[in-house]
Amino acid sequence: MSAHKDAERLKAQAATVVDGRSEELRRISLDIHGHPEVAFQEHRAAKLLAGYLEANGFRVERGICDMPTAFKASYGSGRPAIAILAEYDALPKLGHACGHNIIGTAAVGAGVALKGAVDALGGSVAVFGTPAEEVWGGKVPMVEKGAFAEVDCALEVHPSSRNSVVNAALACVALDVEFFGKAAHAAAHPDWGINALEALLQSYSHINALRQHIRPTARIHGIITDGGEAANIVPAHAAGTFLVRAVDDDYLDELIERTLACFKAGALATGARLEYRFSSARYGAMHANRTLAEAFRQNLGRFRDPQGIEAPEKPQAMGSTDMGNVSAVVPAIHPMLAVAPPDVSLHTPEFVQWAAAPEGHQALLDGAKAMALTAIDVLADLQLLAAARAEFERGKASGWKEG
Ligand SMILES: [Zn+2]
Numbered sequence: 001m002s003a004h005k006d007a008e009r010l011k012a013q014a015a016t017v018v019d020g021r022s023e024e025l026r027r028i029s030l031d032i033h034g035h036p037e038v039a040f041q042e043h044r045a046a047k048l049l050a051g052y053l054e055a056n057g058f059r060v061e062r063g064i065c066d067m068p069t070a071f072k073a074s075y076g077s078g079r080p081a082i083a084i085l086a087e088y089d090a091l092p093k094l095g096h097a098c099g100h101n102i103i104g105t106a107a108v109g110a111g112v113a114l115k116g117a118v119d120a121l122g123g124s125v126a127v128f129g130t131p132a133e134e135v136w137g138g139k140v141p142m143v144e145k146g147a148f149a150e151v152d153c154a155l156e157v158h159p160s161s162r163n164s165v166v167n168a169a170l171a172c173v174a175l176d177v178e179f180f181g182k183a184a185h186a187a188a189h190p191d192w193g194i195n196a197l198e199a200l201l202q203s204y205s206h207i208n209a210l211r212q213h214i215r216p217t218a219r220i221h222g223i224i225t226d227g228g229e230a231a232n233i234v235p236a237h238a239a240g241t242f243l244v245r246a247v248d249d250d251y252l253d254e255l256i257e258r259t260l261a262c263f264k265a266g267a268l269a270t271g272a273r274l275e276y277r278f279s280s281a282r283y284g285a286m287h288a289n290r291t292l293a294e295a296f297r298q299n300l301g302r303f304r305d306p307q308g309i310e311a312p313e314k315p316q317a318m319g320s321t322d323m324g325n326v327s328a329v330v331p332a333i334h335p336m337l338a339v340a341p342p343d344v345s346l347h348t349p350e351f352v353q354w355a356a357a358p359e360g361h362q363a364l365l366d367g368a369k370a371m372a373l374t375a376i377d378v379l380a381d382l383q384l385l386a387a388a389r390a391e392f393e394r395g396k397a398s399g400w401k402e403g
């Protein structure tokens with residue numbers, strides 16, 4: 001049998017495995033969705049996903065990279081080594097408004113579907129459980145600790161309101177700020193007080209003023225998490241969390257300095273004392289590998305209308321992901337699969353419903369199949385991997401300025 005026919009047979013087999021496990025995968029996905037766990041608390045989800053892989057013949061290492069809810073589940077040995085990335089954290093209060101129940105379960109489905117191809121073609125597949133994507137960036141320490149050092153490519157799918165195989169994401173960091181003032185009776189002795197809330201509000205206004213003079217692709221936004229205790233007490237403490245995002249690392253550095261200047265100005269003007277700390281890992285910009293994205297597009301086109309799959313030349317960054325950090329060390333893709341109508345945004349209560357709807361499950365199945373089929377392309381065709389690698393090296397050498 002020719003190599004091509006062999007790959008076709010293995011692809012058909014992998015898709016059949018995913019369909020055959022549809023109900024099991026739905027159960028896992030809905031269980032995670034029904035028990036939302038935020039950053040580093042994803043014990044139930046990690047146990048479900050790693051346990052399913054272990055029960056299906058994967059070797060599981062739990063708590064990798066000093067994170068109790070991270071794991072690596074491997075099948076086969078040697079190269080090519082395919083990484084499939086699972087996320088499973090929820091958003092505080094909102095629940096699975098980013099549909100990470102679908103990401104985690106699709107990764108597991110793809111992993112199990114690949115066993116036959118790994119047996120036939122050699123190489124290996126590892127499903128990486130990556131915690132805390134939303135508010136901290138669990139993949140960042142995984143990258144730093146070399147979790148992907150022996151990996152040839154990394155695949156992940158993300159639910160969305162559109163189908164797009166090439167996506168951009170902004171470099172990003174979270175900044176926690178606190179102002180310390182002095183309490184006083186707000187009517188009897190306002191002159192005795194130092195108003196920490198006023199310091200934060202002035203800083204907020206400075207940031208609003210700054211925003212009209214930054215590049216249109218950059219973002220600075222935040223919330224106030226403490227604005228005082230009672231209206232008749234001058235607030236002695238105020239706090240907020242802000243996100244600073246930019247297309248590249250250099251501009252992110254610049255914007256962090258300019259944002260900090262806004263907070264320092266608020267402190268100077270009011271006499272309140274400023275304390276700040278970075279409260280997330282530093283997310284890197286996403287560098288989608290177009291070679292792998294094209295293979296994924298063709299495979300996804302077997303299950304979704306090819307006309308409805310975008311592969312934009314210059315994708316607009318829609319947010320940030322710690323998959324960006326992975327894409328800086330290994331050829332990686334992070335395609336989006338539609339589970340909701342185009343006017344429904346991620347991170348909303350509406351999206352929580354779609355992540356548990358039949359459309360969400362269909363995206364899980366399609367995503368699992370398209371990742372498995374793309375992995376089979378990589379295992380069966382070393383030229384594809386060489387092309388993906390060459391593109392990656394070109395991007396790295398250019399400082400990711402091209403493409
Ligand atoms: Zn997400």
Ligand SMILES: [Zn+2]
Pocket residue numbers: 097098134346347
């Ligand atoms: Zn999200």
